[in-house]
Amino acid sequence: AQSVTQLGSHVSVSEGALVLLRCNYSSSVPPYLFWYVQYPNQGLQLLLKYTSAATLVKGINGFEAEFKKSETSFHLTKPSAHMSDAAEYFCAVSENSGYALNFGKGTSLLVTP
Amino acid sequence: ETGVTQTPRHLVMGMTNKKSLKCEQHLGHNAMYWYKQSAKKPLELMFVYSLEERVENNSVPSRFSPECPNSSHLFLHLHTLQPEDSALYLCASSQGPSGGAGDGELFFGEGSRLTVL
Numbered sequence: 709a710q711s712v713t714q715l716g717s718h719v720s721v722s723e724g725a726l727v728l729l730r731c732n733y734s735s736s737v738p739p740y741l742f743w744y745v746q747y748p749n750q751g752l753q754l755l756l757k758y759t760s761a762a763t764l765v766k767g768i769n770g771f772e773a774e775f776k777k778s779e780t781s782f783h784l785t786k787p788s789a790h791m792s793d794a795a796e797y798f799c800a801v802s803e804n805s806g807y808a809l810n811f812g813k814g815t816s817l818l819v820t821p
Numbered sequence: 822e823t824g825v826t827q828t829p830r831h832l833v834m835g836m837t838n839k840k841s842l843k844c845e846q847h848l849g850h851n852a853m854y855w856y857k858q859s860a861k862k863p864l865e866l867m868f869v870y871s872l873e874e875r876v877e878n879n880s881v882p883s884r885f886s887p888e889c890p891n892s893s894h895l896f897l898h899l900h901t902l903q904p905e906d907s908a909l910y911l912c913a914s915s916q917g918p919s920g921g922a923g924d925g926e927l928f929f930g931e932g933s934r935l936t937v938l
Contacts, residue, residue, distance in 0.1 A: 740924045740925055742926065744929075749931075749932075749934070750931055750932070751825075751827075751911055751913075751929035751930050751932050752911070752913075752927075752929040753929070754926060754927075754928075757924065757926060759924045798864070800927075802924065802925030802926075807852055807854075807869045807871065807876060807877060807915070807925070808854060808866050808869055808877065808925075808927075809925055809927055811863060811864040812863070813863045814863070814864075
């Protein structure tokens with residue numbers, strides 16, 4: 709089964725600083741990859757997804773991620789953090805022929821003034 | 822109408838109670854899911870339904886009983902739960918399996934926060 713590993717359960721950045729959240733996947737075939745965000749007491753919302761088109765994917769709220777096959781990575785970045793970006797972020801991978809996504813353990817992003 | 826609606830948003834129940842969680846999707850999707858999200862634990866897939874048939878059941882205790890009467894509605898019936906079952910229960914839907922009609926993207930509801938006393 710395909711899986712993802714998120715490095716760092718907690719990341720803290722200053723407002724205006726670069727955000728980098730790491731995700732590595734394990735897959736023998738090109739996967740579909742996703743980043744979701746979860747605000748307190750809410751469900752998960754899709755930020756962006758990679759479905760084998762462009763390797764640099766742009767999402768909502770200024771986030772983007774780059775699919776790097778050589779590194780089996782799909783890291784999430786944002787040039788300048790905003791206080792409203794504080795949330796839990798989940799990376800997920802989809803089996804090419806199955807249901808449901810396999811989620812990472814999540815990274816909690818804290819943005820300090 | 823929002824895409825995926827869950828009710829109730831909050832539920833407190835005793836260990837001997839019987840209650841149900843409801844999920845409704847307005848997206849025309851064919852697959853629906855229940856996930857459990859506990860504090861400090863990864864998201865756990867509980868059940869998957871495709872076209873009203875259960876396609877996955879990930880070793881969930883029998884005190885959780887899903888029901889999918891049609892492709893728009895999904896229920897989770899709860900009976901004699903334990904305090905460790907307290908969690909956020911998330912419903913999701915998708916167009917279908919990845920590689921088929923869709924890419925596997927899940928659309929989530931807001932969740933039902935369950936507390937078992």
